[in-house]
Amino acid sequence: MSFLYVFLGLALLILGGEFLVRSSIALSFKLNISKMVIGMTVVSFATSAPELLVSLQAALDGSPAISINNVIGSNIANIGLVLGITAIIGPIVVNKDFYKLNWPVMLFFSLLLYYFLYNDNVLTQLEGIILLVALAIFLFVLIRMANKEDVSLEEVDDALAEIGYFKIFIWLIIGGVSLYFGSDLLVDGAKDIATNMGVSEGVISITMIAIGTSVPELAASVIAAVKGEKAISLGNLIGSNIFNIASVLGFTSLIKQIPVTEPQILSRDIFWMLGFAVVLLPLVFIPKKFVLSRFKGLFLFVGYVSFIYLVFKTTL
Numbered sequence: 001m002s003f004l005y006v007f008l009g010l011a012l013l014i015l016g017g018e019f020l021v022r023s024s025i026a027l028s029f030k031l032n033i034s035k036m037v038i039g040m041t042v043v044s045f046a047t048s049a050p051e052l053l054v055s056l057q058a059a060l061d062g063s064p065a066i067s068i069n070n071v072i073g074s075n076i077a078n079i080g081l082v083l084g085i086t087a088i089i090g091p092i093v094v095n096k097d098f099y100k101l102n103w104p105v106m107l108f109f110s111l112l113l114y115y116f117l118y119n120d121n122v123l124t125q126l127e128g129i130i131l132l133v134a135l136a137i138f139l140f141v142l143i144r145m146a147n148k149e150d151v152s153l154e155e156v157d158d159a160l161a162e163i164g165y166f167k168i169f170i171w172l173i174i175g176g177v178s179l180y181f182g183s184d185l186l187v188d189g190a191k192d193i194a195t196n197m198g199v200s201e202g203v204i205s206i207t208m209i210a211i212g213t214s215v216p217e218l219a220a221s222v223i224a225a226v227k228g229e230k231a232i233s234l235g236n237l238i239g240s241n242i243f244n245i246a247s248v249l250g251f252t253s254l255i256k257q258i259p260v261t262e263p264q265i266l267s268r269d270i271f272w273m274l275g276f277a278v279v280l281l282p283l284v285f286i287p288k289k290f291v292l293s294r295f296k297g298l299f300l301f302v303g304y305v306s307f308i309y310l311v312f313k314t315t316l
Contacts, residue, residue: 001192002188002189002190002192002193002196003189003193004189005185005186005188005189005192006185006186006189006190006193006208006209006212007189008182008185009181009182009183009184009185009186009187009188009189010182010186010212010213010215011182012178012179012181012182012185013050013053013054013178013179013182013183013186013212013213014050014215015174015175015178015182016049016050016174016175016176016177016178016179016180016182017046017047017049017050017175017179018175019171019172019174019175019178020046020049020171020172020175020176020179021046021047022160022163022171023168023171023172023175024042024045024046025042025046025160026160026161026163026167026168026171027168027172028042029160029161029163030161030165030168045243045247047240047243048240048243048244048247048248049175049179050179050182050183050213051070051071051074051213051244051248052247052248052251052252053179053180053182053183054066054067054070054183054186054187054209054213055067055068055070055071055248055249055252056183056251056252056255057183057184057186057187058070058187058205059252059255059256059258060255060256061187061188061191063187063191063201064258064259064260064261065200065201065202065205065260065261065262065265066187066190066191066201066202066204066205066209067249067252067258068117068123068202068249068258068260068265069201069202069205069206069209069210069262069265069269070205070206070209070210070213070248071244071245071248071249072206072210072265072269072270072272072273073205073206073207073209073210073211073269074210074213074214074240074241074244075110075241075244075245075273075276075277076206076210076272076273076276076304076307077210077211077214077304078214078237078240078241079237079241079276079277079280079300079304080276080300080301080303080304080307081211081214081218081301081304082214082218082221082237083221083234083237083292083297083300084297084298084299084300084301084302084303084304085218085221085222085297085301086221086222086297087292087293087294087296087297087298087300088294088297088298088301089222089226089297090294091291091292091293091294091297092234092291092292092297093290093291094234094284094290094291094292095235095290096290097145097235098234098235098238098284098290099281099284101141101142101145102234102235102238102239102242103238103277103280103281105138105238105242106238106241106242106277107274107277107278108134109131109134109241109242109245109246110241110245110273110274110277111274112130112131112134112245113131113245113249113270114266114270114274117260117265117266117270118266121259121260121266122257122258122259122260123249123253123257123258123259124253124257125253125254125257127253128249128250128251128252128253128254128257129250129254131245131246131247131249131250131253132246132247132250132251132254134246135242135243135246135247135250138242138246186209186212190204190205190208190209191204193208199312199315200262200264200315201262202261202262202264202265202269203311203312203315206269206311207308207311207312234280234284234292241277264314268310268311268314269311272307276300276303276304279300279303283296283299283300
């Protein structure tokens with residue numbers, strides 16, 4: 001029954017996330033927000049909604065390990081699993097924004113999260129505010145840079161501009177309800193599975209839940225790569241990692257501070273997240289610059305499989 005709860009929870013999160021993204025984009029068009037700003041802010045926040053609801057639900061249910069490892073695991077999965085498999089299917093060309101802004105900011109937020117947790121074993125409301133303010137500054141800089149370079153975002157669907165207010169309202173209701181019940185089912189199911197398997201909630205959240213919340217990105221990337229279309233970009237995945245730390249943990253800690261209840265979060269899990277973040281830089285430049293080849297993708301994927309293996313090996 002617990003696995004059924006997890007499956008239904010993930011299905012509802014994927015459904016709710018899709019409706020929330022589409023309704024948010026459509027509403028943004030109605031409010032005359034530019035396509036570029038929609039892609040950089042509205043879509044990024046909306047796609048982080050599943051992680052946010054899961055982390056918030058877990059924190060309120062007294063399972064802070066799920067809150068933290070949901071984000072840490074998703075960030076690891078975005079690079080090791082999603083980016084790795086996508087690069088295996090077809091090489092990914094990396095633009096210069098990677099090392100000019102996106103990668104340094106991702107590493108900054110990753111290190112900042114480590115410092116906040118290591119300092120006193122808790123993510124406080126003040127630290128949540130700092131994360132959100134830093135995110136706002138990053139978005140401001142990102143939008144200014146994009147305006148200067150006249151960036152266009154193909155991933156924002158223009159057809160959504162024609163959607164009426166009533167349909168937008170219905171989509172928002174479906175998205176919100178699906179995300180609420182999906183997060184509730186997923187957290188309850190994960191806690192039961194952890195109890196039955198004799199492993200910690202952190203283990204389940206950094207593996208099963210993290211992979212589940214990365215399924216939409218993985219599916220979109222694989223489908224695009226197989227069709228020979230533009231696969232999900234490295235910048236998008238890095239942006240997702242930034243939003244996971246800053247917005248998901250930032251908002252969650254504002255409502256309820258998040259204590260570190262499982263030692264492996266600071267002794268193992270967060271170092272894997274930092275390791276996957278750091279290794280991207282040499283991979284992008286060596287041996288062929290600005291290309292993530294199939295071999296590099298395989299390297300990332302093997303690294304991710306090794307991480308999952310070690311997580312279960314040391315806990316079972």
